[in-house]
Amino acid sequence: DAGVIQSPRHEVTEMGQEVTLRxxxxxxxxxxxxxxxxxxxxxxxxxxxxxxVPIDDSGMPEDRFSAKMPNASFSTLKIQPSxxxxxxxxxxxxxxxxxxxxxxxxxxxxxxxx
Amino acid sequence: xxxxxxxxxxLIVQKGGISIINCAYENTAFDYFPxxxxxxxxxxxxxxxxxxxxxxxKEGRFTISFxxxxxxxxxxxxxxxxxxSATYFCAAHSQNRDxxxxxxxxxxxxxxx
Numbered sequence: 001d002a003g004v005i006q007s008p009r010h011e012v013t014e015m016g017q018e019v020t021l022r023x024x025x026x027x028x029x030x031x032x033x034x035x036x037x038x039x040x041x042x043x044x045x046x047x048x049x050x051x052x053v054p055i056d057d058s059g060m061p062e063d064r065f066s067a068k069m070p071n072a073s074f075s076t077l078k079i080q081p082s083x084x085x086x087x088x089x090x091x092x093x094x095x096x097x098x099x100x101x102x103x104x105x106x107x108x109x110x111x112x113x114x
Numbered sequence: 115x116x117x118x119x120x121x122x123x124x125l126i127v128q129k130g131g132i133s134i135i136n137c138a139y140e141n142t143a144f145d146y147f148p149x150x151x152x153x154x155x156x157x158x159x160x161x162x163x164x165x166x167x168x169x170x171x172k173e174g175r176f177t178i179s180f181x182x183x184x185x186x187x188x189x190x191x192x193x194x195x196x197x198x199s200a201t202y203f204c205a206a207h208s209q210n211r212d213x214x215x216x217x218x219x220x221x222x223x224x225x226x227x
Contacts, residue, residue, distance in 0.1 A: 105157025
């Protein structure tokens with residue numbers, strides 16, 4: 001199994017631009033999570049899906065952030081417009097269910113907003 | 115009540131020493147307590163986990179100690195090696211409720227060669 005796949009691995013953009021991060025979860029996993037990691041805040045859960053349905057988006061910082069999961073094998077996290085404070089590493093993780101023993105993390109996308 | 119408090123924020127240990135990271139929680143509904151290890155440039159990965167029906171779990175040099183009455187648990191790394199240098203996250207969740215995992219803030223561990 002290839003594990004959780006994220007793209008791009010690195011993204012550099014200018015303030016005000018739209019940014020789309022992509023994630024392919026492990027096949028057969030029913031839950032998908034988007035996290036943001038910074039030195040100041042640590043690992044923050046932004047949103048998670050069960051069976052492609054958003055369950056908890058209370059961690060999404062503001063309306064500039066949106067996430068979709070159109071099918072079981074693909075999810076996107078979009079930031080529009082992006083701001084320098086959005087600079088962070090964004091991780092996608094998947095598990096069999098939200099309460100499963102283990103979450104499997106992707107390699108992350110390092111986002112830099114200039 | 116959903117928080118998991120982790121300390122210290124950073125830790126430096128000599129090679130061969132014991133590294134200890136502590137976590138505390140409030141929600142008594144939590145019934146699964148994993149530790150994740152993250153190397154630079156990588157995503158976190160499950161290292162070891164414990165359920166509250168036991169007080170200790172050991173896997174190689176890594177041991178979790180669990181104190182249910184105090185609502186605390188800790189990770190001990192025996193004979194710490196430079197390759198153990200990483201960020202460690204404790205976590206907790208309630209599997210019965212199928213809730214999300216709650217992560218601690220993380221501890222950056224550096225083992226001196």
